[in-house]
Amino acid sequence: HRMCWETCLITSTLARSTVCPSIGRxxxxxxxxxxxxxxxxxGVALILLLFVDWTRVLSNSMERWHPYWNRPMxxxxxxQEPRIxxxxxxxxxxxxxxxxxxxxVGGADDVRQQNHTTEEKSEHSAVCVPRTNFVFMKVHxxxxxxxxxxxxxxALRNNLAVMFPLGRGTxxxxxxxxxxxxxxxxxEVYNVLFHHTVYNKQWMESTFPANTAYLSILREPFxxxxxxxHFYKLDYLLRFKNKENPVKEFLEDPGKYHTSGVLNGVLxxxxxxxxxxxxxxxxxxxxxxxxxREYIKQLDRDFTLFLILEYLDHSLVLLxxxxxxxxxxxxxxxxxxxxxxxxxxxxxxxRAEREAHRHWSPVEYx
Numbered sequence: 001h002r003m004c005w006e007t008c009l010i011t012s013t014l015a016r017s018t019v020c021p022s023i024g025r026x027x028x029x030x031x032x033x034x035x036x037x038x039x040x041x042x043g044v045a046l047i048l049l050l051f052v053d054w055t056r057v058l059s060n061s062m063e064r065w066h067p068y069w070n071r072p073m074x075x076x077x078x079x080q081e082p083r084i085x086x087x088x089x090x091x092x093x094x095x096x097x098x099x100x101x102x103x104x105v106g107g108a109d110d111v112r113q114q115n116h117t118t119e120e121k122s123e124h125s126a127v128c129v130p131r132t133n134f135v136f137m138k139v140h141x142x143x144x145x146x147x148x149x150x151x152x153x154x155a156l157r158n159n160l161a162v163m164f165p166l167g168r169g170t171x172x173x174x175x176x177x178x179x180x181x182x183x184x185x186x187x188e189v190y191n192v193l194f195h196h197t198v199y200n201k202q203w204m205e206s207t208f209p210a211n212t213a214y215l216s217i218l219r220e221p222f223x224x225x226x227x228x229x230h231f232y233k234l235d236y237l238l239r240f241k242n243k244e245n246p247v248k249e250f251l252e253d254p255g256k257y258h259t260s261g262v263l264n265g266v267l268x269x270x271x272x273x274x275x276x277x278x279x280x281x282x283x284x285x286x287x288x289x290x291x292x293r294e295y296i297k298q299l300d301r302d303f304t305l306f307l308i309l310e311y312l313d314h315s316l317v318l319l320x321x322x323x324x325x326x327x328x329x330x331x332x333x334x335x336x337x338x339x340x341x342x343x344x345x346x347x348x349x350x351r352a353e354r355e356a357h358r359h360w361s362p363v364e365y366x
Contacts, residue, residue: 137216219309
């Protein structure tokens with residue numbers, strides 16, 4: 001820029017001395033000098049512009065005004081939150097990497113040190129791979145009609161081998177599946193099960209791959225009791241006097257009502273530990289809390305996740321992370337599947353009624 005201005009001043013001086021030799025024609029000479037100065041200056045400036053390395057000029061300017069423009073950002077700045085699946089027993093040696101605030105204000109050495117540490121950790125990290133072998137245990141009256149389409153759609157989209165029942169809806173209940181209860185594949189290999197049956201650890205481990213994830217859904221015990229009362233028409237079959245709230249009358253003395261029965265050689269009861277029964281806990285041990293607690297510990301070891309109906313959206317977040325599925329796989333229809341109302345649907349029990357139910361179905365409250 002300085003060179004341009006010095007060249008223009010010299011050029012204008014020479015022009016004035018050439019065009020205006022006579023002082024008597026001062027005004028006209030000034031006009032000619034101005035025109036000459038403008039034309040010559042513009043030509044010189046255009047010539048200089050052609051020889052200037054503007055890439056270098058801009059680069060120097062950016063380095064002067066943005067000293068940290070090219071500083072490498074720590075990879076942890078871009079990291080997403082770690083998957084819960086990273087901490088599962090199937091994917092060991094993976095830890096959470098959190099953003100170090102010091103890396104944002106420290107020098108380049110701090111950033112390089114953190115990058116080096118992150119690279120060392122990533123060498124030992126396992127990749128979260130979608131799990132395609134799973135058993136979804138449908139529990140009666142626990143929201144399985146809403147959640148089953150999620151796992152069924154995933155199986156369909158990924159072309160997985162599903163164990164389908166020969167009949168409608170139920171694979172086998174309350175007994176374990178027999179050889180003529182389901183459609184057989186040519187190689188007898190199955191990836192997925194999502195139909196009603198009773199959990200049996202021995203049968204399922206012998207039927208499905210070793211890395212199968214076991215899933216299920218449960219709900220709050222008292223709301224489950226109310227739903228069962230209405231769905232199985234227990235208010236009609238047991239002939240309660242209180243038609244508006246038969247559950248209230250039932251909890252006054254549950255033991256006096258005949259709610260159990262034998263089906264295919266198995267004792268069942270839809271009012272007593274019904275959810276635990278679908279998970280394989282026998283009715284005969286309904287009051288044995290020592291066995292109940294031990295069985296719950298076993299289920300905790302066997303299952304990857306129990307969804308909770310009252311916290312369905314939260315449960316689906318856990319499901320997506322534990323199974324390494326995509327967000328679109330968690331989409332579901334929010335329209336209620338069984339939206340029929342009944343007089344005691346929203347009834348909240350008293351403390352005495354809650355304790356009576358807890359005493360009647362202790363395993364579900366354990």
